[in-house]
Amino acid sequence: MVKHMNKIINSDLSKMQVFWLAALRVLIGWHFLYEGLVKLTNPNWSAVGYLLDSEGLFKGLFYRMAGSETLLAAVDFINVWALILIGLVLILGVLEKPALLGGVALLALYYLSHPPFVGLKYGLPTEGSYLIVNKVLIELVAMLVLFYFPTSQRIGLCRLITNLKKSK
């Protein structure tokens, strides 16, 4: 019953509401896909510099990731392919919910390794001014919003796939 009610709420979203939510989903997907591909095609890329620039409560954890060759190789691989896959499925509108959760997890790691808290300084240059809230955190929350207002059943491959299944 609750599930059905949820569906009603979502299908009650106006066309414009769905359109802009889907647009947000596609743009975040684009960003993820590009970040992933840039890393994949760059022979020099590794997360090591970013990890070693970490500060804050979880600094030790990120340093440990950078310290072990095998762990670092895994981190690099997972990071690149997660970004690419999440990006692609968000644009296309399939497997939306797991992709959003995966994206939130990645962004949470980026945020926790470089929290913009008072007194923490980073070598890595930033392109803006941040206090506690930065663009990583905003993108993370935007992904959570999308998780609770999924759109791929309305705009996206998911709509087609579901209906194809039903029509059989």
Place this chain on the structure above:
Amino acid sequence: MPVDHQFEKIKVMEENSKKITRRDIIKGLATVPVVGAFAYSWYQKNRYDHLLKQAIQEEVRIDTENPVLNRVVSKDKQIRLGIIGTGGRGRSLLKAAGFLRPEIIDDYLEATAKNSTDKRYQEFLEQEDLNVVVNGLCDIYDKNAERGLQACANVKRLGSDGEMADQPRRYKNYKDLLAADDIDAVIIATPDHWHGTITIEAARTGKHVYCEKPMTWTVPETYEVRKAVRENNIVFQLGHQLRQTEAYYKAKEAIKKDILGKVNLVEVTTNRNSPNGAWVYNIEEGAGTNNIDWEQFIGPAPWHPFSLERFFRWRCWWDYSTGLSGDLFTHEYDAMNQILDLGIPRSAVSSGGIYFYKDGRTVPDVLQQTFEYPDQDLTLMYSASLASNKSRGRVIMGHDAYMEVGGDLKIYVDSGSTKYREKLDEGLIDPKLPLYSFTPGMKQVDAITSATEQYFAGRGLLYTYRGGKRVDTSHLHIKDWLDCIRGGGEPSCNVDRGFEEAMTAHMGTIAYREGRKVYWDEDKQMIV
């Protein structure tokens, strides 16, 4: 809305959704073109980057691969070493040769346990075994001798609980070490005032010499060292380990390919700001006449009553030191001599003073030296402060581009360049971004590389933990020397380069101390 009605609506919706409508297809595929747009943008971006890269590569024909610095020489024959002087620098050289005190290994292990990114232990273990043994050691300070002996006995590179080999013989006088017949080659890491004397005597006994810089303390002994090395046919290496810096090989290549245009000014600097950097070293507790052979310390220097300050901080007095010019400028000079084949300058002027460390020292702590090379149409300028860390780097300035050389290398096009005019005007070359840059271990860093990546690369963060292994340059420099002993050939900083280094440094020092412009008489081969 009544509940019945609501369920009816859901039922209708579900019925409807079983059929695929045109709307389903449009909305289902609505975002697929975005993937196409992405692919097209990606293609455009890559094509643009490729064009820029091509424009740059037309100008810079230097590859970004790491140069192969060392030849392969069989290490079958073990070389028996002696070391004279096992203070801080002497022990660093022992480490470079493969010998480190177990106590230091304990510290490394502890540091690694605390912080897994601390790779000092691993790096030392991975340092190539040079197949050498230390048979004799000489230091006039018992504590340093003991530290050296412990390092030499640690042939298996173990911590304090490890198994040690027999310690080498300790000689109280360097002459006895030089007379030993179970030593083929010696490392000299004494204070400056002993470099020349010991090198000459070692050469006469037929022992190969690795001597710390500067090559000599006085002008006359500079000729004597060259003569002794040549006459006795020994392999001599001067301790300018920066000769092994990969970036310098690339810098030399860039000069050869005339990427900078006409080079007219070279600026090198020393920027330090700590007591240690200003040679105010720690005076060890317990040191005294009972464990320091003061008479032997003085040697060729003017007599002075025993002084712990002078013993531990000898670099602060002309009596034992060559000051900024001999101690630190020589590194800069040798780097530039390697890249630009400078040779000995036509003239030198110098100025400076003791402006910060008013601790009784006689050598200046701020120094400016200018060397003229009219034949090459360029000036070499050196500026040093021991009381400011403001980093000023090493820059080679040409009409078309300038080059910054350190552990890495960056070439920037000059906005007034003639050679690159067209590409500058077309916007294909940006003078704010490096035209070419080389970072050891990195395949490529250039104007296309992201700011973040350049940032990390410049700090050596990207290559330290993967790819190209970081190797101690002193280790490579000693290996170069040993390779020549085993396989013939001239080491990278041989006695001729040493002669140029020493004479240039002496010219700077004389100009400062005598307050005049000094000249090098090429025909008479002397400073006038």
